[in-house]
Amino acid sequence: MKTIIxxxxxxxxxxxxxxxxxxxxxxxxxxxxxxxEAAQLAEVSKRAFIELLGQFNVSLFNYTPDELVDDINNA
Structure with missing residues (x-):
C-alpha cells in the first residue's frame, strides 16, 4: 500500500x-x-459508500449509454 502525504x-x-x-x-x-476497493479506501462499508456517492454527485452505475442499450437488448 502506498502512503501519500x-x-x-x-x-x-x-x-x-x-x-x-x-x-x-x-x-x-x-x-x-x-x-x-473504493469503500475500503474511504474507510466505510460498501453500503455507506453507496449512500455517500450521491452526496458527491457520483452515480452508482457506471454504464455508458451503449452499454445500457446492450444490457437492455440482452435482457
Whole structure:
C-alpha cells in the first residue's frame, strides 16, 4: 500500500474523511476502483459508500449509454 502525504489548506474546509471519500468516489467513477476497493479506501462499508456517492454527485452505475442499450437488448 502506498502512503501519500497531502497538504490541504484549512481554508478548503475538508477533513481527512471527506478527502478520502472524494478520492475514492472519483476513482470509482473513473472505473479505477471497484465498489469494495473504493469503500475500503474511504474507510466505510460498501453500503455507506453507496449512500455517500450521491452526496458527491457520483452515480452508482457506471454504464455508458451503449452499454445500457446492450444490457437492455440482452435482457
Amino acid at each position: 497531502l497538504n490541504v489548506p484549512d481554508s478548503f474546509g475538508l477533513d481527512e474523511k471527506e478527502i478520502k471519500m472524494l478520492i475514492a468516489a472519483k476513482l470509482y467513477e473513473e472505473g479505477k476502483l471497484s465498489l469494495g
